[in-house]
Amino acid sequence: MSNVTANEAGKPLVIDCRQVTRTYSEGPEKLTIFSDISLEVTPGETVAIVGSSGAGKTTLLNLLGGLDKPSSGQIEICGQNIHKLSEAGRARFRNRHLGFVYQFHHLLPEFSALENVMLPCVLGGLSPAQALPKAEALLGRVGLTERLRHKPGELSGGERQRVAIARALVNEPDCVLMDEPTGNLDQHTGEGIRALIEELRDQSGIAFIMVTHDMTMARSLGRVLRLEQGRLVQEV
Ligand SMILES: Nc1ncnc2c1ncn2[C@@H]1O[C@H](COP(=O)(O)OP(=O)(O)OP(=O)(O)O)[C@@H](O)[C@H]1O
Numbered sequence: 001m002s003n004v005t006a007n008e009a010g011k012p013l014v015i016d017c018r019q020v021t022r023t024y025s026e027g028p029e030k031l032t033i034f035s036d037i038s039l040e041v042t043p044g045e046t047v048a049i050v051g052s053s054g055a056g057k058t059t060l061l062n063l064l065g066g067l068d069k070p071s072s073g074q075i076e077i078c079g080q081n082i083h084k085l086s087e088a089g090r091a092r093f094r095n096r097h098l099g100f101v102y103q104f105h106h107l108l109p110e111f112s113a114l115e116n117v118m119l120p121c122v123l124g125g126l127s128p129a130q131a132l133p134k135a136e137a138l139l140g141r142v143g144l145t146e147r148l149r150h151k152p153g154e155l156s157g158g159e160r161q162r163v164a165i166a167r168a169l170v171n172e173p174d175c176v177l178m179d180e181p182t183g184n185l186d187q188h189t190g191e192g193i194r195a196l197i198e199e200l201r202d203q204s205g206i207a208f209i210m211v212t213h214d215m216t217m218a219r220s221l222g223r224v225l226r227l228e229q230g231r232l233v234q235e236v
Pocket residue numbers: 024031033051052053054055056057058059060
């Protein structure tokens with residue numbers, strides 16, 4: 001964990017999102033997806049973002065991960081406004097502080113599970129010899145010790161998802177952003193992933209922000225926020 005800053009009240013924050021609006025231009029028209037959204041996420045917190053299809057959940061997740069730029073407002077990740085960095089600096093910052101798990105995982109098909117997990121470490125400056133034990137340990141943690149040499153095409157959906165989780169964690173990020181981490185998985189595998197998130201959160205203090213339609217998982221993990229008609233409201 002590194003560089004987690006505090007807000008004005010002295011609360012440590014991994015994500016500090018202030019009055020963020022995202023609009024798209026549709027010819028002369030402006031399409032507002034959401035406006036004036038504020039969200040603070042502290043270390044070790046799990047936040048689920050729910051809402052109907054098209055509500056803007058993925059758009060918000062991409063903004064929180066610095067993959068997209070707000071139309072107005074400000075987002076700080078571990079105290080850094082990442083849009084003030086160069087593109088290369090932004091990529092380095094994301095690799096160091098954030099982990100991403102997307103539904104279609106974006107694993108590199110020609111690389112083994114082990115190589116896919118080693119990659120963020122090597123990009124971050126570790127030698128392959130240094131990255132190897134870290135990747136092996138994490139793949140063991142997600143129950144894939146017997147699948148290290150398998151390529152993504154030789155793994156099941158749940159196994160690929162677990163490789164993606166191991167890859168997201170290997171650089172010991174401050175925050176992991178997940179888009180539908182249990183989407184497309186059967187109930188048993190989904191439950192395993194939920195338990196893993198819970199364990200990692202409690203042991204390592206990593207913050208998790210996830211978009212999900214799985215209300216049971218959302219409720220069991222922590223704060224649930226609903227994106228509705230361009231506003232973010234806390235579910236009670
Ligand atoms: N590049 C774009 N240009 C214009 N509109 C866009 C663009 N990207 C997304 N949108 C619109 O923004 C809205 C929110 O999309 P988003 O993918 O964030 O929704 P979502 O809540 O994640 O939906 P789902 O649950 O179906 O994945 C949608 O109406 C979509 O059509």
